[in-house]
Amino acid sequence: MIDKNxxxxxxxxxxxxxxxxxxxxxxxxxxTVYLAENGEKALEIFKSEHPDIVxxxxxxxxxxxxx
Numbered sequence: 001m002i003d004k005n006x007x008x009x010x011x012x013x014x015x016x017x018x019x020x021x022x023x024x025x026x027x028x029x030x031x032t033v034y035l036a037e038n039g040e041k042a043l044e045i046f047k048s049e050h051p052d053i054v055x056x057x058x059x060x061x062x063x064x065x066x067x
Contacts, residue, residue, distance in 0.1 A: 008032040008049065012056040012065060013044040022055065039063030 009031050011022045014036070021032045034049055036042035040063045042056065056065035 007053065008034065008038065008051040009053045009055060010042060010045055010049070010051040012036045012054065012058040012060070014038055014057060018057070026064045028037065039067050041066060 009026055010018055011026070011033060012035075013019050014037055019035045019037070022060055026033045032051075034045050036045050038060050039056075041061075042054070043061060043063070045051070046054070058065040
């Protein structure tokens, strides 16, 4: 069985409310959560934290979810 406390998720969205709701829901069920407001910040976090999963919005300023 996988221990959720060992799984980290990076949530990338330019809308703060969406990031907040996902963070609360994912932390409540035991995941480690990192947040980024755009693709550029997400890359920084990805390189330093190496999350297991990335949940990203597609349309965002600075760098979108596809880039």
